Amino acid sequence: MTDSHKTSRATLLEQAHTNMPMGVADSYRYWGEDNTVFVKSMEGCTLTDADDKQYVDFRLAYGPIILGYRDNRVDQEVIKAITNTGTLCGFSTALDSEVVELVKELCPNIEKMRFANSGTEAVLGAVRVARGFTSRNKIVVVEGGFHGLYDEMMWKPDVDNWDASSGTAPEIKPFGAGIPESSREHLETIALNDADALADVFARVGDDIAAIVIEPIMGNCGSIASTPAYMQLLRDTCDKNGSLLIIDEVKTGFRVARGGVQALYGVHADLTTYAKAMGNGYPVAAFGGRADVMDMINFGDGGVTHGGTYTANMIALSAAKATLTLLKDTDALATVSRVGAEIQQLLSRVFTHHGVEHRFAGPDSMFGVHFGSDVPQNYRDWKKTNSDLYTVFAHNLIKHGVMLEPDSREPWFICEAHQTMDMAWLEATAMLSMKEALAAS
Template identity: 30%
Template sequence: MSQPDAEYDHAKRLRERTTRSQEFHDRAKAVTPLGVESNVRAFDPYPFYIEEAEGSYVTDMDGTEYLDFLLALGPIILGHSHPEVVEAVQEQAATCDLTATPQPIAFEYMEKVTEMTPSIEQVRLANSGSEATMHAIRVARSYTGNDIIAKPEGGYAGAHDYALQSVYASEEAMGPEDEPNTVSYGTGIPDAVSETVVAFPFNDKEATEKILRKHADDMAAVIIEPVMFSCGCLKPRDGYHEFLRELTEELGIVLIWDEVMTGFRLGPQSAQGRFDIMPDMTTFAKVAGGGYQMAGFGGKKEIMQEIAPPEKDEAHKWNTAAFHGGTYNGHPVSAAAGLKTLEILDERDVYEHIEEMGDRLFTGLQEVADDVGLDVNVQHIGSMGQVYMTDHDIHSYRDTWHSNEEQFADWWLEAAGRGVLFGNPMQGERFFTTYSTTEEQVDHALEVAEAAFRAVDHPY
């Protein structure tokens, strides 16, 4: 097998189709760092700027159309601008905007969340996955009286300081595989925060148990994705979640399932229904808003009641409870969009369709890569997965280090230049199918994927 030529421009086709975006990028960089609204949207040679989205497609400012499997990093499960969701949004926007007083639509939405999610007895709303995990961790600390939390290395649980620990780092910084160091991701995070977070290796029962038992007396919570989509797609193995549920119950540690990515994506009862595991707390976002800013956290009533101050301590009530607030919490427009989305998910054949399309797409990607002769390992569950540029087994975060990140980015650029977005160009991300995805679209995507695989294997 030939190796890609480092001088070959895999972005050439994309550059030719996005000249207006290239020019606009200079304007964007003048007003904001990197010329993007979020760091994850920046990539070389430059991001293209989207102006329209409908169904399975997005269109940039050059008029270039892309078959979209990025799907806004996961929220778009019914297809872009689903007409019933748009109608619900328009009706709510025309009826009542933000008031910062309770609005019935938010409670109707919360009732639907609790109806569909087995472990949630009470729930509160937020505006992003990061807010949801931040508040869930705070409530768990209040409930237990402990400060330390544990999370799997490689796991992204939001953009706040306590979550930006052991997300990405070098092997040297991470330290021993069976007892990893806690390493902050990015600058500006106090060392004192890192000292309250313990990392453990996903899918390693022995090491996980050793670490949790060591810190159990001071540990408030374990926060973990049921499927580690924060580093591509790492599926649980050998009863790992059953083991972790039993261990946290024994040790009195709150088990938080971070379902920001998997919530309402892996079934109407989310991943916990799929795996038949009942966490103590759950966080959700993305799909939950149907394309609008919606997130939340919930769980056992006795834990969620940490937010409510004791009535007897009226004089200092807010100092005797875990504070949760936010002007935009339960925004009526987002609640309307989320409620309509959840109703559709609960009543129609959405999961049957998106998982059929997911199997067709991800199985097909493995097949065409094998036909090309490229070392590729495609992992997926349901409607979401990732392509790893390696033939190495993928069970833990450190397994992903065997992937060729540059080759993945080149493959993505080749596919994007041909009009298909397989997520974004970062190996640690993932991509999805949606309700508007068709067999014809998947088959076309596989043709493009094969051409892109050949381009990175034999660039000339």
């Protein structure tokens, strides 16, 4: 087999099919036999695929890259840490508190914190602590929110197959097989920004509600956002009912503002989860919040257990320390927001030129693009947008060298390195991609 064969996407996928189900290491990386992407290298805001085609990337690994791929300032700190100290010892190090103190400086909602290795694990930890603290079972989640791949959180409204004019709620279905019906026993689902649905669930089962878990800006649903009034209503409802408010900032944390979504809304959670932008691509996550709640983690009677072999390893924590220090001390996030705003302006010119009605949702650092006349207020509204046109447009962008998820439920992620991008090229590429999409429809 020649080298050129080895590096072709099709050959790699064929080989991968013999090694992994669907030929991928994560099911969401499978985009079909013709479109599944194999990457050779990453740098700044660009990807180079197995066939040496370059892309400007707005997917950014589903959000973690906040500075840029292979950011030397972060990478050098990690190399120093693992060279001078090591990767993992199963004991405490001084770095543990250094990183927590950095987070506390940026996020006044955090008094105490614990680390995890993924967003899923951070959510699991926060939910367990909430249940331990309240001695209650039920968790309320919002339609369109995503909180990781563990059984209880793998129930979603089947909006794809839902008739929006039916007047009924979408059916709640598991993500797939292997998820026992019992995992849903303590889960309640409500639509975002619907005060009546909130009141109804608390009236029905309020005395057993441990927590509401919410992404106030839904990073897995086109950045559709809570209204400020709804966030305050959630805070007040939890306080009145003795339930906890868990804000899942796995996507928004250290991205939409230094203090995350809570800095934007001025509403503080009892517990918060972080991951992604916290480490600019290194696998680090955390959950934390009120000291009295977090102190439920103890070995006493009624205490909550938390731990994990790889928790607070030196690779993750040195990356978090370097990334958070940069986000704190430089104007990286201001750059991210400025570039994100410029990109929305240029996309808006493209859509207007082609007569495509459009609305943006969410903040400049992770904005959703929706084809329709209104900004969706919840997942059910998303169904009214022309997501099919978006998907065709997105596939054309990919063909022309702009990488993004071909599904309008995934926002456009911006990193600091996008400031080096050629905006005129992006506008021309978007113009061509929309022209082709409309010609095909």
